[in-house]
Amino acid sequence: MxxxxxxxxxxxxxxxxxxxxxxxxxxxxxxxxxxxxxxxxxxxxxxxNYSARSLVLDRSYNLGLFFTTLHTGTSAGFLYEAVKGVNDVIKDDYNLIVRGIDDYKSFHKVNRKNFDGIIVMSQSESDQSFIEYASDKEIPLVVLNRPVESVQVMNFVPDDQSGAYRLTEYLVQQGHRKIAIIEGKKGFKSTQARRDGYREALRKHGISVPESFYVSGNYDLESGHAAMSRLLELPDRPTAVFCCNDDMALGAVKAVTERGMSVPEDISVAGFDDHLFSAFMSPALTTVRRPIEEISRAGAEKLLNFIEKKHSEKSVVLFRTELVVRDSVKSI
Amino acid sequence: MxxxxxxxxxxxxxxxxxxxxxxxxxxxxxxxxxxxxxxxxxxxxxxxNYSARSLVLDRSYNLGLFFTTLHTGTSAGFLYEAVKGVNDVIKDDYNLIVRGIDDYKSFHKVNRKNFDGIIVMSQSESDQSFIEYASDKEIPLVVLNRPVESVQVMNFVPDDQSGAYRLTEYLVQQGHRKIAIIEGKKGFKSTQARRDGYREALRKHGISVPESFYVSGNYDLESGHAAMSRLLELPDRPTAVFCCNDDMALGAVKAVTERGMSVPEDISVAGFDDHLFSAFMSPALTTVRRPIEEISRAGAEKLLNFIEKKHSEKSVVLFRTELVVRDSVKSI
DNA sequence: AATAGCATTGTTAACGTGTGCATTTCTATG
DNA sequence: CATAGAAATGCACACGTTAACAATGCTATT
Known part of the structure; x- marks a missing residue:
């Protein structure tokens, strides 16, 4: 044959x-x-015949790009940037296998025979057992997006906390004191980092806000819409809302305009992520840019280096997030 | 070890x-x-050891999900729905390898030893040589999104033409006669199908429009914005614009509001795809829904069937597209 | 007890490739 | 021409697993 x-x-x-x-x-x-x-x-x-070579050389030429989950809480833009960033580095030298970690009934199919290395795009601690398993098996491993301390891995993390801090500080500088937050999916580390940045900025400026200004979302459009609807019904309404991602911000803006109110005249709205659509919203969204494609590219390069050189070290690289000021925040 | x-x-x-x-x-x-x-x-x-098994059994347990390109013209939502649809079917029984066909320097690494089957998510004819190569190698193959006649493959295609026809007809029923179109990326088959549907509906209703009502886009936000800007500068302005995808529609709406005009009061805008964000735009976008996730799921099921049963047949399955009426089109 | 048939297990080779060590060939030197 | 050393090539085995066919053991029947 x-x-x-x-x-x-x-x-x-x-x-x-x-x-x-x-x-x-x-x-x-x-x-x-x-x-x-x-x-x-x-x-x-x-x-x-790559199977024969793999058998003899103890190599698979497969790389895993594993997301905590692909079922919910993962935006399309996030997946797209990650896949694109990694693919740009590995080209056709490796097979890139894309999967949600929660799709595994059991991890034991993941071993050094089947994967030369794995990039974990970590969204929450629910993938911690997987990360520990992979590290234990001595599979070359890079974890993106979430800092991991318990395991000796290379870690590439966007600085969500200082991004959220800077954005909240910007709201304060624009005169806002009644600043609410629509939080991300419960259990996701990014949710906590963004909330921490928001709280830190408030504390820094001696501002306290009521408990009702903390509303939970799910990182999707619908939950942003629902959360803003709740905030708009408060007797003492916020003047600005920090939405912990751009999808929720779009949903929130929709809830505002549905009531015949407008952004930013009646209430200011800010987001997080700087998705492609954010600049084209009406109004154009003020947000924080996270370089997911860049992080993915760097992570893939490091992993290839690790595989070829058999050299790894514990490291955490923080990627700078960036305040992007557009039209959705009014000065008061 | x-x-x-x-x-x-x-x-x-x-x-x-x-x-x-x-x-x-x-x-x-x-x-x-x-x-x-x-x-x-x-x-x-x-x-x-899967390499050893693969060698003996002449199986790789790899499936390819190949996009014509991952570099441009592929929206995040499109990639996301395709990956999710296929992953839902194959679970962890197969490795899903995601790649852009234009990333291959040479196809000869793609053969029956390395792939049990391939799903081509085809956007344009630029992947035709790949499809012919894969078919020639007798690799089990399913082509989604674009009809392919020259090769004996299973084909799953959304009915873009009748979706565009139905949308344009809806615009006509709302009283519009001056209907412009912002077309998709040149060379993509979806671009042609959507334009054909639009033209067919105009012809059916005895409507003719000037050449200046056909403007090219690139399926992204920026090109939608630029195309609408051009249409708004025409001396004889259209009353409605059919944008051939939702990303371009968002850009187009932004161009309208930047001029102090509004949608749909001053000009109606319609899109295509029904992305997640479309319902949350201001105004909520009237569009056509394409079931990409469903198509991907069906394609994956068919491919698995082909691999396990060694049975294939030339077939084309058209997936119904659906007009979704929201708030962006005014009755005049 | 002998025989036949079935169930169970093992030997051997295959799959395609890479590599350690043995063998052969070539070249340079005395 | 003989010898030593280097270069080139080949033999045999390994990698981990599956499967064809042979061998062995067990059970039922006459």
Missing amino acids: SVTIKDIAKLAGVSHTTVSRALNDSPLINPETKERIKAIAGSMNYTP | SVTIKDIAKLAGVSHTTVSRALNDSPLINPETKERIKAIAGSMNYTP
Whole structure:
């Protein structure tokens, strides 16, 4: 069926070992023999059987890009940027296998035979047992998006807390004191980091807000809409709302306009993430930019380095988040 | 290092073949021996070496989900729905390898040894040589999104043309006669299908529009914004604009509101795709829903069926698109 | 007890490739 | 020409697993 090195060996009148040497640039072969063999392999469209090589070399040439979950709380933009960033680095040298960690009935299919390395795009601690398992198996591992302390891994994390701090400080500088927050999905570390940044900025400026100014969301449009509806019904309404991602901000703005009120004239709204659509909302959204594609690219480069060099070290790299001021916040 | 069936055989006092039989539910083994072996394998955390199995069984347990390109013209929502739909079907029985076809320097790494099957999410004819190559190699193949005639493949296609027809007809029924179109990325088949549906509806109603009512876009927010800006500068302005996807519609709406005009009071806007954000735009977008996740799920099921049963047939399944009426179109 | 048939288990080889060590060939030197 | 050393090539085995066919053991029947 497929061409094997034995087929080539027959035609070239050499052993299969010599064919292997020729195709792998071994120094132990005569250059003329090598070129002859390569020409025959080319004319026969030979492709190595990667299963056979994997078996002998103890390599799979698979990389995992594993998300905590693909079922809920993962926005389309997030997945897109991660896949794109990693693919740009690995090209066609590796197979990129995309999966939700919660899709595994059991982790034991994940081992060094099947994956040369894994990038975990971590959204919550519910993937912690997976990270510990993978580290224990000594699979080359990079964790993006969430800091992990209990395991010796390379970690690339956007600085959500200071992004949220800076955004809340900006709201304060615009004169706002009644600032509410629509939080992200419960249990996600990004939810906590953004809330912490918000609280820290309030504390810094000696501002206290009522408990009713903390409303839970689920990182999606619907929950943003519902949360804003609740805030708009408060007797003492906030003047500004920090939505912990842009999807929820879009839902929140919709809830405002549905009541015949407008953003930012009646209430200011800010988001987090700077998705592609954010600049095109009406009004254009003030938000914080998180470089997910850049983080994914850096993580993939580091992982490839680890795999090829067998060298790893515990490190945490914080990626700078950036305040993006547009039109959705009014100065009062 | 890893546990092999030979290690288990030693402990169980049987041959490695008997271990293989036990773990693969062969009828050729005593049930008691089988349970004893399974218990030992479990306690040793045995995992098969998939490379070895692949080599013997001539299977890779890899499925490709290949997009024409991941570089431009592919929206985040599109990628997300496709990945999610396929993953929901294959679970952890197969590795899902996600890639852009234009990332391949050469296709010859794609063969039956490395992929049990491939789903091509086709956006344009630029992937035609790949589809022909894969079909020629007799790799089980399913093509989604674009009809392919020259190759015997299973095809799952959303009915873009009748969706666009129905939307344009709706605009006509709301009293619009000056209907412009912001087209999609040049060369994409979806671009042509949507334009054809639009033209067919105009023709059916005996409406003709000037050439200036056909403006090119690139399926992204920016090009929608730019195209609408051009339409708004025409001396004889359209009363309604059909944007060939929702991303461009969002950009178009932004261009309208930037001029102090409003949608739908001054000009009506419609989109295509029904992305998650579309219901939350101000105004909520009238659009056409394409069931990408459903198509991806059906394609994956069919491909698995093909792989397991070795049976395939040329077929084209059209998936119904659906007009979704919201608030962005005014009756005049 | 002998025989036949069935169930169970094991031997051997295969899958395609890479590599350690043995063998052969070639070249340079005395 | 003989010898030593280097270069080139090949043999044999390994990797982990599955399966064809052979061998062995058990049971039922005559």
